[in-house]
Amino acid sequence: MRIITVILLCFSLFGISQNTQVFEEANALYNDGKFAEAIDKYESILDSDVHSAELYFNLANANYKLNNIAPSVYYYEKALLLNPNDEEIKNNLAFAQNMTIDAIDKVPDVGFSKIIKNFVNTLSSDTWAIIAVIGVFIFVLLFLLYHFSQATSRKRLAFVVSIASLFIAILSVVMAFQKVRLDAKKNPAIVFAQESRVKSDPNKSSEEVFRLHEGTKVQVLETYEDWNKIQLADNSVGWIQSQDIKLLNDF
Structure with a gap:
């Protein structure tokens, strides 16, 4: 062996x-x-x-x-x-x-949703998880200090900091799950066809909704046979043939 x-x-x-x-x-x-x-x-x-x-x-x-x-x-x-x-x-x-033909305006996130998303994306899911573990460890340590300490001021400080640590740990867990959820929704791809006709339904005879050209980035929402449902940065949606795009997450 x-x-x-x-x-x-x-x-x-x-x-x-x-x-x-x-x-x-x-x-x-x-x-x-x-x-x-x-x-x-x-x-x-x-x-x-x-x-x-x-x-x-x-x-x-x-x-x-x-x-x-x-x-x-x-x-x-x-x-x-x-x-x-x-x-x-x-x-x-x-x-x-800048070499691509398609000019697609991105729909910006606004309000509370933007604030939350930006906060979640500041760190990776693994980093959020590490912070959560550290927060729990500090909470347990300070809770024991609070339990066995005799001095009132020390007990009060240990209690306050331990509660803050627990709050940070819970928040980090929530952020980690949220980050995983956001990343799971991302399935980007690049259009490789020189020109691709995007359809309203996953078949060649359906109505054409718009055209895309090589180099344009899209998000793949779902797959049906040899078609992919895609969404653009301006939230336009349609079906494109799978052979016309290449997924970025494939390694």
Whole structure:
């Protein structure tokens, strides 16, 4: 069993070394202006089931240099999913989005809903969960201090801080579940068809409601056979053929 583990580890290390070499070769091709060849190298790494923000970012840059609208937007978005705070990715994505044809106005969140959503999105669900665990731990610790302490002032302080810790823990749990719910509703995709006719129902004979072009980002609401129900940033809804889009959450 130990021998098998060692062999698997050796293969794994060999694969990492090989992908690093291919990545460096792709970067060299990119720097030489051989963008198509660089894309082939980057994609060969993806074929080995390796994913990283840096890989997607470089792949997006190479496609952008060739004016490949949909792939450049798609790979910048993939890079942003893996590294959501990277300003360079955001800036390059904005440049790529400027190449798209469709101008879709985003419907902004307003009022209390906007405040809650912004607050929930300040942290990841895992971070909210960690805060909840820390809050519970502090609550238990201070509750014990309150129970065994003799001094009135110390008991009062321990009681107040323990209640505050419990409140923070409960709030964090609620925020964690809310974050998970919001993330579950997100199923973004990029239109890859040069022009796609979006229908009112999932069949080719139904009424056309609007058209979309390559590089446009949509949210997939549901799937029926080879059709996807999508929603745009302006809340427009329609059905698009599955072959015309690529899901961003697929890794």
